[in-house]
Amino acid sequence: MSVSYIPKNVYAVCTFQTDNAPRMFVDTRAKISVFYSQGQRTLLTIEDRNINEEFPCKSPKNAMWSFLAFGAGLIVGAFLLSNPVGWVIALGVGSMIVGGYYATQINHKCTGALGNGHWALEHPKVRFNQERAITHNSMLVCDAGGVLSPIFSLDVANRYAQSISDNNAGEIFFNTIASFFGGAGAVLAFSGATAGVVGMAKLGGIAKTIGWMGGTMAFVAAGTYGQREVLRSNLAPGNEHYTRLNEVDANNPVPGYVPNPLGATPGDLGSPDILEVDAKSGWFAKDQEGRTVVVFNGRQYVKDVQGNYREFKESTKLASDLKKIEGIPPRELHKNEIARQITKDIRQGRYNESMVKLSRDGNQVVRPRDLIRVLPDARAVKINSFRTLGQLGVKGGGLIAFVFPFVATRFSEQARAELASAMAEDMNNGINVTCDQ
Incomplete structure (x- = not known):
């Protein structure tokens, strides 16, 4: 050529x-x-x-x-x-x-x-x-x-x-x-x-x-x-x-x-x-016969995304609701509809325990008057919600x-x-x- x-x-x-x-x-x-x-x-x-x-x-x-x-x-x-x-x-x-x-x-x-x-x-x-x-x-x-x-x-x-x-x-x-x-x-x-x-x-x-x-x-x-x-x-x-x-x-x-x-x-x-x-079975996940396998953690991603998104919504709503009752005297909180609803949600386990543990008294009972204990943590709850959203993005970005x-x-x-x-x-x-x- x-x-x-x-x-x-x-x-x-x-x-x-x-x-x-x-x-x-x-x-x-x-x-x-x-x-x-x-x-x-x-x-x-x-x-x-x-x-x-x-x-x-x-x-x-x-x-x-x-x-x-x-x-x-x-x-x-x-x-x-x-x-x-x-x-x-x-x-x-x-x-x-x-x-x-x-x-x-x-x-x-x-x-x-x-x-x-x-x-x-x-x-x-x-x-x-x-x-x-x-x-x-x-x-x-x-x-x-x-x-x-x-x-x-x-x-x-x-x-x-x-x-x-x-x-x-x-x-x-x-x-x-x-x-x-x-x-x-x-x-x-x-x-x-x-x-x-x-x-x-x-x-x-x-x-x-x-x-x-x-x-x-x-x-x-x-x-x-x-x-x-x-x-x-x-x-x-x-x-x-x-x-x-x-x-x-x-x-x-x-x-x-x-x-x-x-x-x-x-x-x-x-x-x-x-x-x-899999922390229970070793370095990587294992199949039903106990053989070590390397897999994409698709199910785990879905689980993490759902869990993080749910926590983000919970923490955001809690921070917003706590802000609404800020300044109300503790003895008057039982009369407030928002405070009563927050108390009901906590009793029913709607929120992650780390968000509401300060609301319980010595007998582990949640009362509207005790919500005042959570108020100082309102800002921390909101910051945590932003961190949760960021971690959600990073975990979702792991696949990316x-x-x-x-x-x-x-x-x-x-x-x-x-x-x-x-x-x-x-x-x-x-x-x-x-x-x-």
Whole structure:
């Protein structure tokens, strides 16, 4: 098959770009003596690994938003507890500082990452200035994780740059949401595992939660790896450029992997709240025959949502009703219809005991006059209702934090398929200096 050599200033499209404009490949090799078009455009080789202007890169932008959201999630999770944990807040601030650092790297110069990268599918025989020539089939693999392809047509480059940018924006968005709920869920998971226990029991709760989270993260890693394998088999059937891209940019078991280990972000982690844990039977739920199984805790989510929502409504209504009788002398409360109804509701067990325990006298009898004891706690009840609503949101978001990495992976893989489609559409373009490859 005849393909074109690549001269300087051919357009470049990258799988990691987050804007809609292509760039241009430029020459960087020390010795240049092979040109196209009367010496005006260098014919490029594998030693020419740079572009005229940097791309705003998905890798640091993804890291920025993931760390900012993860830190915010930690802080929100801490304040949803009755006693906010100072070190968790500090950890959340630290995560946001890391995110701030990555914000300075979004428009990083591509020179270093491209210089440390390499051209793949270069011409196996032809050399310019003793270096292998690159062709229309070649791809530049960036050290930051992206893959760049030469595109001759400005129309093709613009259309696919926009599409790739849109897909990368979708990936970043879903990773950001997953990171937030992952951070908040982790705090609630740890607090739940250690609530009311000390010593070895507390350490055991922490160890179990860490194992729980690790199991979820391993499940997400394995799941997204398999998802990428399936997508790469089906996204662009018959596109030989996509087949080559998958060989050049191989699937990796670590989601979000790039050669730089700092490329991993909280968005790559699943929710710590997704696996069913049965405290009575061990680390994970067990079936009727006693075999350990890993399952989605759908039923538990429904139970938690229903319970939390009911408590939220109860605490909100109680706080509102107590506010209405505030200022009424205790001896007059038995004449007040609202006070009598609150007393009746408490006697019938409508409210959680933690909300109304101060209303009972020494004989555990609830009388309207004793509601005054609950009045000072009205504000605390209302605050608790807000915390309950927040915890309800985080628990409901646990499933989101688990599912969203899979959604983000779909966007990431689609961006790669778009690059291959651009290459296929552009193959009839090029210069009149071609080779057999």
